[in-house]
Amino acid sequence: MKVVKTLLLAFVLCFSLLGRALPETTIPSVYNSLQKLENDLKNGKPKTVIISDLSLVKEAKKNLPVSFVPELNYLVGTEVEKVPTTEITLMKKLLYYLYPVEAALNVFLFVLLFYTLVFYVQSLSVSPFIKKFATIISVTFLAFSFIVYYPPLVYAVTAFGFILLFLLKKKRLAIYSLAALLFLLTLQTINENFSSRLKSEKFSYSVKVKRDGYAPDYLIDRVFSEKKDSLLEKVTSHLALGDLNSISLLKQLEFQNPFRKAVVLNDYGYVSFLKGDYARALQFFESSLKTYPLPEVEYNLYLTYSSLLNLEKAKILKEKLLEKGIEVEKLPPVPVLVHLPAPDLEYTFPFRLLLGFALGTLAGIVFSHFFVATPGNFDPELLLIPGMRAFINSSVKHIILLSGLILIVNAILGRIICSV
Secondary structure, eight states: OHHHHHHHHHHHHHHHHHHHHSOGGGSOOHHHHHHHHHHHHHTTOOHHHHHHHHHHHHHHHTTTTOOOOTHHHHHHSSOSSOOOOOHHHHHHHHHHHHHHHHHHHHHHHHHHHHHHHHHHHHTBSSOHHHHHHHHHHHHHHHHHHHHHTOHHHHHHHHHHHHHHHHHTTOHHHHHHHHHHHHHHHHHHHHHHHHHHHHHOHHHHHHHHHHHHSOOOHHHHHHHOOSHHHHHHHHHHHHHHTTOGGGGGGGGGOOOOSHHHHHHHHHHHHHHHHHTTOHHHHHHHHHHHHHHSOOHHHHHHHHHHHHHTTOHHHHHHHHHHHHHTTOOGGGSOSSOOOOOOOOOOOOOOOOHHHHHHHHHHHHHHHHHHHHSOBOTTOSOGGGGGSTTHHHHHTTOOHHHHHHHHHHHHHHHHHHHHHHHO
16 A cells, blocks of 8 residues: 555655746646737638637637637627627616616606606696696796706706696695605616626626636726736736736835735735646635635636645545535636725615705795696696596506506517617
């Protein structure tokens, strides 16, 4: 048994030394393969060369902590690799479905406000000329608010109408208008936050690092204002792609922050591991874990102990990772890298809409104080307006039907436009 253990140890040692003797160029590199593919495409190389380049990228990726390389699809112009959907795709899809609902709510509010303003003005105890003039002005302003669609103005007009409905003792209609406005506020809050994230390079960086395992240099430069952070993340992303020479750039970096120190030490351990120097990799990973505890580094230690045949310690680390919900079997067979998190993304709330609502409420109270309506004091010809009789009876079925029709039309048009 001692002879077998000795032979086994010698066998492992030989492979370890062989791994150290290997030059860096023999290590598969997605980074170099991508550069070759790009150059060959620019130089118009034949299809056989391009296919060979693609095979090199795919083969190199198997031995690196890279999940997907979307650049392949972009460079070649076809789907070389099926890239999964991300939060960005889901957000775009949700916004696509929210738009028709938002349009329908706007139609509901517009029609309800139209009836409210016309009925209230026609119920004032003033001359017919003033009634006619006030009706034209109020309806024109209402139409202008929704055509221009400056949200705070729309909220102000809706609040104004809400007060008038309440004073006309049409509490049910007032509740409908308020409920529709609250629903619209919710949709617009979601819309604003999702839209700002879709435009945010910080969010794009976070999604790409999470999905692919690396980020391009231009994106890193735009996300991190600190040059040291930018350089550290560039090195980490280059290492993920197999550009091990980039590790030399870390020599010029000094960090006081424990997390960043741990990332640097993990990068060094990663390079040592890929070169086959497991003993040195172990030192870096242990130092990284002591500096700042990270589950990624624990996994790297697990791989390193396994490579050094220290199966007992490897088993302990594996159990710890499983307890944390980390499925070791699904992680790559090489150490994983720790990427710097993007600066925090802020959630916004459209307080300007609430301000518009408050100003509209105040305007409604002031207006109703000087111009008091008498619900029974209106011209019978008012009933000739389609839907006015239902409004007087506090029914909104026809408005809901119209809004539903607008919802369907918008949804169909959206599909047609997107399919073109």
